[in-house]
Amino acid sequence: MKKIRITKTTIIVHVIAWFVALIWILPFMGVFMASIRPYGEIIHGWWNFSSFNPTFSNFIGAWNHRNFPLSQGVLNSLIVAIPSTLIPLFVGALAGYAFARFSFPIKNYIFLTVVLLMALPQQSVAIPLFQMMMKFGLIDNFLSLILVHSAWGLPWIILFMRNFFSALPVEIEEAARVDGASYFKIFYKIVLPMSLPALASVTVLQFMWVWNDLFLALIFIYSDPMKLATQRLLYIGRAGPYHLDWSILSAASMIVMIVPILMFVLLQKYYIKGMVGWTIKG
């Protein structure tokens, strides 16, 4: 009797779980279907298969868009995202190490400030940054985005790396110091190789954050050829003020989101570790 009841609930739980997954994936299915079918076919719903002619033309159309080619957008986004990931990764790892291993008087206050800074929206800094970049002539220049993204990513990277380094055993480093190795050498020869998983987490999260950003791109980049991939989604597929060509727009969306999604699927372990790490183990 008891055994039957268990299997029953098990079945129900499985059905519910997979039903939820189905509901969750439906909007993505819609985008995928719209992107591989001509717009004429999906105006009565992408679930309507009375005629089904998969095509690659939407992707080509978005990639080589006349005014806003997504190819250029992807390239621009990479030019911004790669340095915006590497710079704070490098600086944040060093600073995090300092926070974890050396004590100085106002350390705790700095630490709390860092947590608070992580919480603020970019709107809180947008106006002075815009005026500053204007003064330096860095509007419409990727350098402004790279600088701000790096600075903006630092607080959580420092916090995350500090937590990671604090959990590493000090004994190995102490042994190395006894053997006469310098701090610098210890950091590069011993600490860094041990922290590769943490560095991977930081890389994945920060890269995705920069790639997915729209707000900073909107306030710093104005000319069409400079526009990043996310910005171009505001222009591609516009057939009029209220009319959207969902096929070409879906193809463009697929291209923009495939980068973070692939990164997530391939590096899921590091992504989740990073996410759980910087939110919970403060």
Next chain:
Amino acid sequence: MIIFVVFPILNTIYISFLSSEGEFVGLENYANVIGSKDIFNLENFPKGPPLGAFVHNMIWILIHLPLSIVSGLILAITLRDVKGASVVKTLVFLGMVTPMVVGGLIIRYTFEKDVGIVNGLLYFIGLGDLAKSWTAYPDTALFALIFGSVWLWTGFSMILYSAGLATIPKDYYEAAKIDGASAFKTFFRITLPLLRPITVTVVTMTILYELKIFDIVLVATYGGPGKASSVLAFQMWLYAFRYFEFNRAAVVASLLTVLTTIVTIPMIRFMVKR
């Protein structure tokens, strides 16, 4: 970091007290902005949106916070003993890694008349009369976006709760079972209290997300129709980078700074206590 983060925050607050000519005007901008219909539009109060960006953010929190957290928790608990749970988790979590711009587009597409699956399902269950472009009407636009954002964000609480559940020792549940505790009681006496640190984090991060909503609104409705789905972060951008009214925008930005600080302080105190 001080140049690009700390100074701009303080400078924004300073600008919010200046007139457009740069004179110190005290709280005049605040009175102007907070008194404007963009932020509080209480005339419409019982009728529905547009109610002002601030009120919209509060509605967002009121609906999105309980929905996304409870569904994330339920998913995390249910998926503990489901075959293929990691696939389900990955699918639910996709919303979190998708760029918010794309998320906003998908929400609009999903709620659009004829092409969107929401209306397709309405036809399917015989409620075809209700089908419309949900994001194009003032009374439904805000709510369509809120439900869409629940879809995007649930993966967050699910993943954090899953990680938290994994740290609860199995013995506790076995002991509860031996003592004859019901599943209900086990949940409220063991699971929930042990997940408290995670709940603090999830609630804080979720409110922060709700206060920062920007991309979704911009791309799906542009705050419309008639400001019916505008939120603070979006209104700030409109003031600053569409109308170039930096002082008014600085007021909204400072408001956001204060709100996020108020939300974060309890979490910091909680972290320090531990």
